Amino acid sequence: MLAWIFPKILIKAVKGTRDLLPPATEVWNRVETTAREVLGLYNYQEIRTPILEETQLFARGVGSDTDIVTKEMYTFEDRDGSSLTLRPENTASVIRAYIEHRLDQRPGVQKLYYMGPMFRRERPQKGRYRQFYQIGAEAIGSESALIDAEVIAMVVEILERAGLSGFQLLINSVGDHDCRPQYVERLRLALEPVAAQMCEDCRRRSQTNPLRVLDCKVEHDQPIIERLPMIVDHLCDGCRAHFDAVKKHLSDLGIAYEVRPRLVRGLDYYMRTTFEVVHGALGAQNSVLGGGRYDGLAEALGSKVHSPGIGFSIGEDRLVMSVEQTQAPKSLDLFIALHRDAAVRHALLLARDLRRAGHSVELGQGRLKRAMELADKLGARFALVVGDDEIASGRYPLKDMATGKQQTLTPDEITAQLAAKN
RNA sequence: GUGGGUGUAGCUCAGCUGGUAGAGCGCUGGAUUGUGGUUCCAGUGGCCGAGGGUUCGAAUCCCUCCACCCACCCCA
Known part of the structure; x- marks a missing residue:
């Protein structure tokens, strides 16, 4: 239909370049x-x-x-x-x-x-x-x-x-x-009689850049290279x-x-x-x-x-x-699960304050089960539920994801909990 | 620039001598009304790298190209 607008040839990173992704x-x-x-x-x-x-x-x-x-x-x-x-x-x-x-x-x-x-x-x-x-x-x-x-x-x-x-x-x-030019000249002279027995690259290097011959990894050339003069002896x-x-x-x-x-x-x-x-x-x-x-x-x-x-x-x-x-996986301090739309304002403010206090916070809307699942997948250390009951009472259930234990706390107590566990 | 290897689902890979596509993981939903990890069920997902050829029929055989990886070279 709109194939002429959406070409099917994908654009990819150019050869030899790559995207570095998290983690x-x-x-x-x-x-x-x-x-x-x-x-x-x-x-x-x-x-x-x-x-x-x-x-x-x-x-x-x-x-x-x-x-x-x-x-x-x-x-x-x-x-x-x-x-x-x-x-x-x-x-x-x-x-x-x-x-x-x-x-x-x-x-x-x-x-x-x-x-x-x-x-x-x-x-x-x-x-x-x-x-x-x-x-x-x-x-x-x-x-x-x-x-x-x-x-x-x-x-x-x-x-x-x-x-x-x-x-x-x-x-x-x-x-x-x-001393290097003198050494290179000495090396060139030493190579002259033996270059013919060496690999193709070395024959070329003996003319263009004799120092490179020393880097050669060809097995057959090694005994020859061993006998060549070394720079440390001619400094x-x-x-x-x-x-x-x-x-x-x-x-x-x-x-x-x-x-x-x-x-x-x-x-x-x-x-x-x-x-x-x-x-x-x-x-x-x-x-x-x-x-x-x-x-x-x-x-x-x-x-x-x-x-x-x-x-x-x-x-x-x-x-x-x-x-x-050797890298430890990245973790999230807190996942806030919003249970009702009315919770958005409260959650935003709570998240802002906790972030200002130096904690990493992620928000999630939707069904609680789904939110808890996501909190788990994101590696959150704590999960917090914000819904109608919480807004009414001003106290929120904070769950320790590792132990599964949950306490109902005031915002100040939550801040203290997060700080204590850091 | 020169060799070798590999291209099948988002990822890791099965798919025998040609009969037109599979698993595990992931993702989504359900069993569970406001609570994750385990389990079970369902769903999602692929012009089988591209093009051509052989064939009644090709992911599978042949050719060409492309991409990625590894190595030579060189360097970080």
Whole structure:
């Protein structure tokens, strides 16, 4: 009949994006609240940058040769011809804002955190989405190993308080602008005679990005990779001292870590300290968080002031995925069953007062049996009946849903009961 | 971008070698007039992912497409 007005093709969430529904959103909120608490304890403050940035920012910040920039960005031309991109990560934006607003003029190390959606056009799979969420932080303005250790300690605390257990902290140093190029050259030379025996990807990487070879998981290549020079053995004095200090501070704090000489981060801006947290039961995407130091990033983005920084970002989707089971079901404090229409005014006022007192209240009209059933399904701790008798007497039957016991009380007594049981 | 798996009711899934659709849970109502959880009864609900082919007949066989999931890659 009206089929031409009501098309039968359903509109669905676009590939790689998803709706987060209750009760899962409760877990997300809890994780975010926990993160804010811990970040606050370490004196971090929130920064909110735009989701949309000039494409150039990521090309220069993240690295024009990276996978993210070459094939994963949502880039489009705006009406005035400028090229815009949906942020694939947030560090570049934070540094851009830091430079733009001269945050280097503010006292002390700038400690900023953010949370929100990022966008990368990858093929979705478990723990990997095209719109995904990150909770991250950046400490800008210090080269000290103390900050590295503090950042790592903080992130471990966030994960623990969020309810994650059984995770593993991996750290490494990837050198700086001084020793890394030398190491990469050394690696390239070492690869030359053996590359032919390696997998196709490694043969390509040995030319384009030798560091990536170290990440290869192909079984056959492992013995070859074992014999390649490792960056930790070729750090310059400054980087070596820095890395040793970070490790010492972590040990002093009693934080368990494992040095992974082959931990290489995918974004060009990392130097010196890099770290990652992995967790089993996440499938192939087992990395919950990644981070590292980026002492040259600000300059790469046009800053005249040297602004060394270190930061991390937590994959919130993955964190939520691995702590989801530990969440207690949400409950309702009180369900008010209205038995007659005349009860509406009384119930509304009662509900308003109880809500002001901090109790969650749901109202329901209709047959009492039905209302009680609903109260039960909603997980209400108490149910209250409001009908003609109650309005006349000013006293209401309050039922404890767990025990089934019911008492007839005045509004003040009801408030006291709800407060007492909290 | 490349593989593999799966698409049947809101959810989890049955449906053998083709005979035109089922269970459990959920939801709604009833047994119970102003009192939930248990039990019992009834109801609700599906162009069997889409299109084409084979056939008297297709959820079932064949082809194409699409979607989702998992993996490679890469990363959070």
